[in-house]
Amino acid sequence: MREKAVGWVELSDYDFDTARALFSAQRYMYIGLMCHRTIEAILKAYWCNVLEEPLSEVRHLGQLAGETGIIIEFSEDQIDFIDELEPLNRVVLNPSDRERLIKALTPNYCKELLTRTSALRQWVKSRL
Secondary structure (H helix, E strand, O other): OOHHHHHHHHHHHHHHHHHHHHHHOOOHHHHHHHHHHHHHHHHHHHHHHHOOOOOOOOOOHHHHHHHHOHHHHOOHHHHHHHHHHHHHHOOOOOHHHHHHHHHHOOHHHHHHHHHHHHHHHHHHHOOO
């Protein structure tokens, strides 16, 4: 694995550990954000490992996966999952939006996010 990719893998691991710690602490509001960051970092690791051009500033998961070319290997479920994660990348500052997000991020849903994030992260890692 290329050296630049290693740092992104480490960041992905750290972000995923943070998401799991948030779940353990029952701090659900930021789990979606950390799951998004986990996948973003592992896709950037993939970019650094397989492409010669400088890393893109893109944060949109679908676009990032498309630019790396890995998206052609994604299953429909994986594509649906990155689409599901995309809106969770925003830190919510508006109190009414925050309340809506808190209601949506139930313990069961957050557990599912962690499971699916782990699976996708490991799948991308296996291609590095």
